[in-house]
Amino acid sequence: xxxxxxxxxxxxxxxxxxxxxxxxxxxxxxxxxxxxxxxxxxxxxxxxxxxxxxxxxxxxxxxxxxxxxxxxxxxxxxxxxxxxxxxxxxxxxxxxxxxxxxxxxxxxxxxxxxxxxxxxxxxxxxxxxxxxxxxxxxxxxxxxxxxxxxxxxxxxxxxxxxxxxxxx
Numbered sequence: 001x002x003x004x005x006x007x008x009x010x011x012x013x014x015x016x017x018x019x020x021x022x023x024x025x026x027x028x029x030x031x032x033x034x035x036x037x038x039x040x041x042x043x044x045x046x047x048x049x050x051x052x053x054x055x056x057x058x059x060x061x062x063x064x065x066x067x068x069x070x071x072x073x074x075x076x077x078x079x080x081x082x083x084x085x086x087x088x089x090x091x092x093x094x095x096x097x098x099x100x101x102x103x104x105x106x107x108x109x110x111x112x113x114x115x116x117x118x119x120x121x122x123x124x125x126x127x128x129x130x131x132x133x134x135x136x137x138x139x140x141x142x143x144x145x146x147x148x149x150x151x152x153x154x155x156x157x158x159x160x161x162x163x164x165x166x167x168x
Contacts, residue, residue: 006077010111012037012101014044014070015058016129018136023073027086033074036140037101039113040067046129046153047119048093055156056123058133059116060097069146071136072101072111080112087114124156 016022023029043063046056060068087094094114101111137147
């Protein structure tokens with residue numbers, strides 16, 4: 001059975017896809033519209049592993065009373081399929097999750113985001129990765145309380161670099 005492609009959809013980015021250089025440049029997306037939004041009933045985690053160490057990338061998990069700020073990108077159905085490939089949906093890294101996101105203007109929009117069940121507690125964002133989220137938050141004018149929450153995340157030790165003060 002052939003999968004029908006929606007003409008346009010709203011995608012809610014909460015991780016590195018909030019940053020314009022990543023979304024527009026690296027992912028080569030051309031959104032039709034951009035808004036900021038808040039996903040209620042979820043929390044931001046950095047529990048998806050990269051490499052062997054403690055570095056992790058963003059994921060969302062249901063959590064009553066919490067919320068995640070991010071960017072709503074209105075994209076074509078073809079772009080959504082391309083985004084699925086860049087996010088590893090075909091390899092089972094993430095899966096699409098249908099959500100409802102509140103805009104800054106109070107509108108509620110049906111959207112999709114990415115979620116993974118592969119998360120593992122104890123992972124943390126790298127300085128570079130968290131920097132992408134902070135850059136995206138500033139580029140789109142996300143609330144200062146969200147920027148403060150992002151800055152509060154403990155950073156991962158980069159296992160690829162030797163420890164400072166250690167003689168080689």
